[in-house]
Amino acid sequence: MSSLLYSLGRWAFRARGIVVGAWILILALVGGGALLFNQGLDNSISIPGTESQEALDSLSTTFPQVSGASAQLAVVAPEGDKVTDEEIEKVITEGVDALSEIEGIESVVSPFDENITGAVSDDERAALISIQLDGPQYEVTEATKDAMIAEADAIADALPEGSESALGGQLFSASFPVLTATELIGVGVALVVLLLTLGSFLAAGMPLITALLGVGISVALIFVATAFGSITSTTPMLALMLGLAVGIDYALFIISRYQEQLRDGLETEESAARSVATAGSAVIFAGLTVIIALVGLGVAGIPFLTIMGVSAAAGVAIAVLISITLIPAFLGFAGERLRPKPAKATRKARRAHAAAHAEGGAAHAEGRTGATDGGAGELEPQASAHRPNRFFSGWVKTATRFPIVTVLAVVAVLGLLSAPALGLRLALPDAGGLPEGDPARVTYDIVSDNFGEGFNGPLIVTGSIVTSTDPLGLMDDLKSEIEKLDGVEAVPLATPNETADTGIVQVIPTGGPDSPETKALVAEIREMHDYFLDEYDVDLSVTGFTAVGIDVSDKLGGALLPFGAIVVGLSLILLTMVFRSIWVPIKATLGYLLSVCASFGVVALVFEYGWFAEALHIQPGSPVISFMPIILMGVLFGLAMDYEVFLVARMREDYVHSGKARESVTTGFIGSAKVVTAAAIIMFAVFAAFVPEGDTNIKPIALGLAVGVFVDAFIVRMTLVPAVLALLGEKAWWIPKWLDRALPSFDVEGEGVAKEIELRTWPSPESTDVATAEGLSLDADKTTLFENVSFSLPQDGTLVVSASRDASVTALLLTLSGRMTADSGILKVAGYVAGVRGASIRSRVAFVSLGDATDPVRDLTDALGENPRLVVIDGIDQVTDAVARRNIYDALVSAQGAATKSETTLAVAVGTAFPDALADAVPGVGTAVRVDLTHSELTHEAEVSA
Incomplete structure (x- = not known):
């Protein structure tokens, strides 16, 4: 993947005008679609299959008068008066009649109706008008709502001075989220952090532009999707908040890597390509984890939650695509203007530099072993990437000095912070959680004070x-x-x-x-x-509305455990693939659980126990929206994996290069902590900005994500992780060989493209060989299949692989054709590095197994029909018919002749136990390159005993 991203980054850099124009066109098309097809958002929440929902659906047919949305109009008489006084009763009765005439209202029940009880308070100071609409909440038109509000205002004006009235109830219990100036504070903080991290307004502006473009497209797509089904009002706000945060961070990772490489002397186009290949690989992995977790919300089997997860996942996917295409295009427009200015050398540094030159500069030369493209450095900067940083150096040394103490302290603190989560109450929002002064909240309070809280939720x-x-x-x-x-x-x-x-x-x-x-x-x-x-x-x-809310909460609560199991299991698998380790994924997953529990605990402290509730404009004691925990778990999982990958991948890389486990924790931390810190601060600021003035549904999610990001980045990943890795030492990077082979490899730091760049001119710039191998070895099931194999196969030559054991021959042939990967050594086929560009090799190399073929000649002919550069033939010894062998020979000669006429080449590789018996089946055996694997056929135990 890193190799493909390398090519993509280079293309986007060169075709920058096309890329920018394409994204602007996409925004215009999707935005136009949103204006044309938008059907509005829905504030109602339901779950098909629950008892309350099935009963409500049944009532829509058998008793439609009570199945639709409802509202309440509360009236309170002045002090000393009663609602039964003639003047007030007349206003209420006339208001009931007027409300009944509004289109969309099914019925209006007067508080003085003889068939009902309890609509007039015991002290007769308050009365409650019940309004029943003829459809569900999302079908009630704005015209109906406006008419109801206008009539409620008319009733208020007609009441005697000192009276109080308010319109509320289920229909008005939740408000549609709107953006406020407060949310821009998060963007402002992000700009400051980007400016400090990247060093220029030009570089700092790029992540903001791309993130805003991404959320514009994703939110517009959500409004287009309303033409096909109901979408809750929380969905676009969640996509906006999440898309903005990850969009800025993903762009930051790529631009930061780009500047590091420019500082190391790399040319701009090459640096853009490598940045997309390296940081872009990590961005794709990070984005995939978030997307998988969000799409995984569908596990709950709740339609509105599934739509919410898919919509947010689409926003993240768009942010990833923009980062790996539009960012390199912007870098192309910026050119040399983003190259960091060389820092002024101190007197001590100048003396050290002079001393290094006096010794011949050998160390510097060794640090540039992968130089290509006119002297460009290797993929990872050397001195610049690990330049000592006093702050982060002190941080990691403190965390790892006494690792057991650090681990115990972090676990204890986060455990205490998680404890309040046990008292977290979940429910659907009602008017009691709205800001004071909101008409629906006023109605809620009037009903509670005069009739009892239960009248707000019949x-x-x-x-x-x-x-x-x-x-x-x-x-x-x-x-x-x-x-x-x-x-x-x-x-x-x-x-x-x-x-x-x-x-x-x-x-x-x-x-x-x-x-x-x-x-x-x-x-x-x-x-x-x-x-x-x-x-x-x-x-x-x-x-009823209240019972539906209870059922929704119960269903969501029941989905938490299976969803959590999926997320934790996915975390273990993905991180094992990335880090090729057993202990690192376990540590990362336990750290994620600590972060989630701590964020739940803080949300409970604020919403349930009222800590800082007033400062955050939160109603103390109000329950948290039912779907907060499952969304928080999903989103935070992806973000936690982001920080784990960006931080620990650098530690692993340093360990692979140096072999020093404890030192690599320190150097890797220093090399990546700056960008991780900047990314975490940006995420925290964006999420926190949605808390004070945010929508009732978004507030707990935003608060939980802000706390979760802070805890996960600074306490878990940057404190607990270094301590655990220092405690484990080399054991941190251990994985059984069988598991290492079984798991697919996920190159998140661009090691593949680094290897390609290093081997770009290997074995020599003039080489035309179709395949070159050096020191190839492969073990399986404690058996050495082949060891230290080296050869060069000319582009029109023949390779004969022989051994007394078929397994060794087949293994090498599969490796040569890109179907297997050697444990060690270097192999280049058709110009591509094996183990890095396996798909490219397989598309240019045909593999034919003739051992079990019913028609070996046809199988070979079909393979040659794909015009490969190399055809690899296994099992030819089992073709004993002389005519068939002769036909195989003729097919190969014909294919090589056709390749020559078309100015291409065809090489042949074949495996056999009897290399001298191939003259009748394979052309060119006499001058063939021969590889004898017999000496490799020893088990490890046999080698040890020998």
């Missing part, structure tokens, strides 16, 4: 009564039964529908909509299902 108990001969009597009996239950404040309504086949009982709990008492009452009524069925022959269900 329950509906419903069932079929078609078999009853006395529907009215049956509803009275059900009302009496439910009134006896603990937690029931009142049962104001129990009635059948017009056709007497469905009945509803409205139940007012003693607790609020999000209280444990209400949840317990719902559970108790459901536990009595069989009792009602046996006693009254009624199949009752509990539904």
